[in-house]
Amino acid sequence: MPGWTRIYGLLVLPMLLLMVGCASDKQVIAQANDVHTQIKPAVITDPTLDSYVQQIGDRIVAVAKEMHEQGYGPKAHQSADSEWMFKDVQFHLVNSPTLNAFTTGGQHVYMYSELFIISKTEDEFAAVVAHEFAHIYGRHVQKGMNRQYAILGGAAAAAVAGAAIAGENNRMTGASIGAGVGYAAGQFLGLGFTREDEDEADKIGFQFYVRAGYDPNRFADFFRQMIAKGYDKSPEITSSHPKLSNRVKNAERRAGELPPIAKQWRKPNIASAERFAELQNRAKLYAKKVPRDKTLEAAQLLLAAFPSCVAPEDLPEQKQAQQKILDSLNTREK
Numbered sequence: 360m361p362g363w364t365r366i367y368g369l370l371v372l373p374m375l376l377l378m379v380g381c382a383s384d385k386q387v388i389a390q391a392n393d394v395h396t397q398i399k400p401a402v403i404t405d406p407t408l409d410s411y412v413q414q415i416g417d418r419i420v421a422v423a424k425e426m427h428e429q430g431y432g433p434k435a436h437q438s439a440d441s442e443w444m445f446k447d448v449q450f451h452l453v454n455s456p457t458l459n460a461f462t463t464g465g466q467h468v469y470m471y472s473e474l475f476i477i478s479k480t481e482d483e484f485a486a487v488v489a490h491e492f493a494h495i496y497g498r499h500v501q502k503g504m505n506r507q508y509a510i511l512g513g514a515a516a517a518a519v520a521g522a523a524i525a526g527e528n529n530r531m532t533g534a535s536i537g538a539g540v541g542y543a544a545g546q547f548l549g550l551g552f553t554r555e556d557e558d559e560a561d562k563i564g565f566q567f568y569v570r571a572g573y574d575p576n577r578f579a580d581f582f583r584q585m586i587a588k589g590y591d592k593s594p595e596i597t598s599s600h601p602k603l604s605n606r607v608k609n610a611e612r613r614a615g616e617l618p619p620i621a622k623q624w625r626k627p628n629i630a631s632a633e634r635f636a637e638l639q640n641r642a643k644l645y646a647k648k649v650p651r652d653k654t655l656e657a658a659q660l661l662l663a664a665f666p667s668c669v670a671p672e673d674l675p676e677q678k679q680a681q682q683k684i685l686d687s688l689n690t691r692e693k
């Protein structure tokens with residue numbers, strides 16, 4: 360599959376250039392900033408919505424920082440200086456009809472407007488915010504990049520890096536789907552989080568969520584909603600992600616295991632139920648009135664192509680977006 364070789368080439372190129380065998384935080388942060396320039400046209404700039412989503416994120420991060428200071432988290436978390444993840448992480452609400460949430464592993468988290476609009480409560484939405492931040496906390500993007508590097512290794516890596524350099528030149532000429540979008544997507548298409556990463560993000564995210572004052576019994580609401588909508592059909596064995604029903608069971612178990620003091624952690628939500636509904640309407644209206652242009656379309660294509668963080672497997676529209684980007688890369692290679 361030449362397309363995937365190209366994708367891997369794009370992926371390992373920055374690492375080869377730096378002559379290191381392990382993805383560092385610095386590289387992941389730089390790459391995430393680079394990808395962000397492609398996504399930016401889809402970021403909802405409405406200050407009310409922007410600050411609301413950021414406040415939820417900040418509430419999660421503040422707790423994560425405290426738990427970090429108490430030594431909480433997996434080995435990958437404790438493996439390096441983590442100060443960067445407790446400041447300047449941006450939680451973006453993005454204008455996208457795709458049902459997903461995603462992080463590129465540096466200081467950017469993307470909460471998709473579709474997910475925001477269908478969430479029934481702030482608790483339901485905040486659970487996904489906490490899950491995304493947990494991917495950063497657990498350094499899952501760094502792990503994914505190392506995995507790809509290990510698969511390729513040596514000569515094969517050098518060969519595809521050559522192809523990637525050729526791709527870089529093509530990128531300068533621009534392309535129908537928008538210059539840079541294919542390149543940006545390439546770094547993540549082959550890199551979806553593993554089932555273990557997803558389980559770990561649920562586990563860590565649950566702790567942050569509960570200590571940030573949210574309702575432990577609401578953590579799995581988003582998964583419950585997806586099950587009700589029929590998203591849990593594929594068997595876990597063929598899926599790279601945990602089954603939604605298992606994610607619900609795990610959250611219920613975790614809620615049952617909380618110490619009695621957990622009752623004192625509860626805090627009022629940032630928005631009342633009424634206010635939350637207003638904010639959802641605001642996001643709907645924003646999507647309607649924002650002018651559609653090529654840069655927005657390209658950013659939405661990229662958002663659609665990111666692997667699913669919430670469904671047991673990528674949705675048909677996500678697979679289509681990935682294929683579209685692969686096709687465009689292959690066309691440019693000829």
Ligand SMILES: [Zn+2]
Binds near residue numbers: 557
């Ligand atoms: Zn995830």
